[in-house]
Amino acid sequence: MLEESAAVVVYGMERYLNALGTVALVAPMLGLIGAVLGIIDVFNDIRFHGTGDANALAGGISEALVTTAAGLIVAVPATIMHRFFNGRINDADSDARTGVAETGRCAARRSQG
Numbered sequence: 001m002l003e004e005s006a007a008v009v010v011y012g013m014e015r016y017l018n019a020l021g022t023v024a025l026v027a028p029m030l031g032l033i034g035a036v037l038g039i040i041d042v043f044n045d046i047r048f049h050g051t052g053d054a055n056a057l058a059g060g061i062s063e064a065l066v067t068t069a070a071g072l073i074v075a076v077p078a079t080i081m082h083r084f085f086n087g088r089i090n091d092a093d094s095d096a097r098t099g100v101a102e103t104g105r106c107a108a109r110r111s112q113g
Contacts (some may be wrong), residue, residue, distance in 0.1 A: 006096035013089045017082065024078035031071015038064030 041060030049056045 003100050006093070006100055009096065010089060010093045013085075014094060017085055017089065019086065020078055024075055024082050025107075027075035027078060028071045031068045031075075034067020034071070035064040036069060038062070075089045 011060040014080075025061050038060045041063060043060075045053070045060060
């Protein structure tokens with residue numbers, strides 16, 4: 001009974017942890033997609049305008065850098081928070097299991113003595 005209660009509590013704590021981990025994993029990939037698209041724009045500008053027009057190139061390079069930075073701005077805190085909450089949940093799970101085991105030992109001693 002206590003083990004089931006502890007499992008329910010841990011499940012509730014882990015409920016959104018996978019979503020946070022997914023955000024941490026996917027955000028840099030989305031930033032990379034944006035960077036690739038920005039570089040593609042740069043190459044298209046080079047193809048149509050040549051390399052002499054720095055303003056035409058700057059837009060695509062800026063897009064690449066902004067999307068990369070945005071992906072990292074999302075991913076880094078999400079990764080930190082995912083690891084933090086995962087550690088807290090693991091600690092709580094360990095404490096709950098220790099408490100359940102200790103309760104069982106106390107109950108066994110009381111029934112014997």
